[in-house]
Amino acid sequence: MSDFSNLLLLLVLLAIVGLWLKLSVARERAVREARRQCQQHGLQLLDETVGLRAVRLRRVNGLHRLERCYGFEVSIDGHDREPGRLWMLGDALSSLSLPTIALLSAHQPASTPALTTATSNVIPMHPRPRAGDRLH
Numbered sequence: 095m096s097d098f099s100n101l102l103l104l105l106v107l108l109a110i111v112g113l114w115l116k117l118s119v120a121r122e123r124a125v126r127e128a129r130r131q132c133q134q135h136g137l138q139l140l141d142e143t144v145g146l147r148a149v150r151l152r153r154v155n156g157l158h159r160l161e162r163c164y165g166f167e168v169s170i171d172g173h174d175r176e177p178g179r180l181w182m183l184g185d186a187l188s189s190l191s192l193p194t195i196a197l198l199s200a201h202q203p204a205s206t207p208a209l210t211t212a213t214s215n216v217i218p219m220h221p222r223p224r225a226g227d228r229l230h
Contacts (some may be wrong), residue, residue, distance in 0.1 A: 124180060132192075147179065162182050
């Protein structure tokens, strides 16, 4: 019985190591994808890393597949930290969430929100004031 329990323990350890290696490779793919998306959208990927936030089952072509959510932080202007998320389905990017920034026109005061289209559900973000811009 001792040989069987040792064999079972060895198989469990091998399964854990195999799962860890598979998730490490998937995380590296997510880092590359986050870096690519940040470069494409003019953002800076902070800390050059992503973290697994969630895993869910998603039905694709009648099959259930695991979809992984990775969270990361980006900077819009170098003075802020904003959250970003990307969902990976296998090796492919299935969804992306990045912060947006609305450019203010010269005649629009900063206290009024920018106008968005009726079909948009995006809340515009305005640049945060820098430390030198404060009065106190």
